Amino acid sequence: MAIGTLTALPVPAPHTIDRRVAGRAMLLAPIAALPLAALATFIVLCGQMIGLPALATAGLAVGAVGLASRGLHLDGLSDTADGLGASYDRSRALEIMRRGDSGPTGVATLVLVLIVQCGALAGAISAGHGSTAAAVAVLAGRATLSLCCARGIPSARPEGLGATVAGTVAIPLAVLAFLALTALAAVAPGLAWWRAPLAVIAAHLAAAVLLLRCVRRLGGITGDVLGACVEIATTAALLALAP
Template structure:
């Protein structure tokens, strides 16, 4: 189960070629969602390397920020960005729940989704560019990428229902035990204190991580009220807004 869960996590949440799980059931899916931050370590390492090399060769901060975040987008096949756009379109649709879910299921981006995607990505790029200019770009992208993936297990506890009876949301809803999700969150928040060694204020690492989760929690709560629960798209949207908010605080 652990091996299949790890394969599902890496294969679903990154573009790395890994063997397919031998079986996928609720337990495997729950294990995969719990491993999401671990898959995020791979993404963070790649993005941190790109940012570090960009700074080393003297590229402008804005260019380095685009390259770093572009690496994350490519390494996830744009999965979470697509989820953010679809979630925004669904929330911006009529107040009919079924129509909103149908709009999200279609997958094409409407004006609300495009605008939301634009503003969130601009915030991510601007915040990372500011962090790079301050000399803390590598640690900022590493902490933000890993911390934002903690939203995946947090969204898969029993407190978050599925908006649909089928799909990824239904498979993983309630599949991660609350103590496990909480333990992952505490561990990542504690590890974020590594930002101290990059010259940031003592509070910035943990506060940035918690603020990112809180912003994502607001989006999640809105989706639960409006859509009846979460979907795979909502998971992606929560990851992206968490990433943006975390980077913003780290850029202070």
């Protein structure tokens, strides 16, 4: 479930999808995202090897990760922005998010976030640690899914991906996953020991802020909200690693 949801890799469908399976899938999100991190790292290294400009390399890496995840999180970011920006009525906002088309708020948010991601990764490439920054940001962004699906976080709808995964991750496990990734990040190559952990923390703080806003405005999470949190978290991680 984790690989099939978060990547475009062809894997067999899960035999059973229940709340236990969903919770484990959200905990395994960073591991399922390892192919995406490897792809981003490979593109950055290739771009540096052939002498591409840092911004062009960053754009290729960000675009490849988006394609390799079927644009799922980018679509969620756009729909969430439209829902939050269009109406203070909860039902109206959820209906706008359900439609699937993109309004001006969603498009503007999507463009802005992608620009920031590419600019931040280009800064990391120019600073000499672009490949590590790309990998850490991809993994840190997906790791926030356990936070977003922790116990106590409700679903905004009675159906859909949000309803399947909402509240499925025990809080101690969500904390343990965060601490484990933060500790592993300390040994990320090419960075001071504190840089990558700082990026993981920044990713979770950014996701928490958006999550809190969505819970207050929408009444809980949806699949779109999860995607938006991943993209915002990835952006925060890249910004922390940009200099």
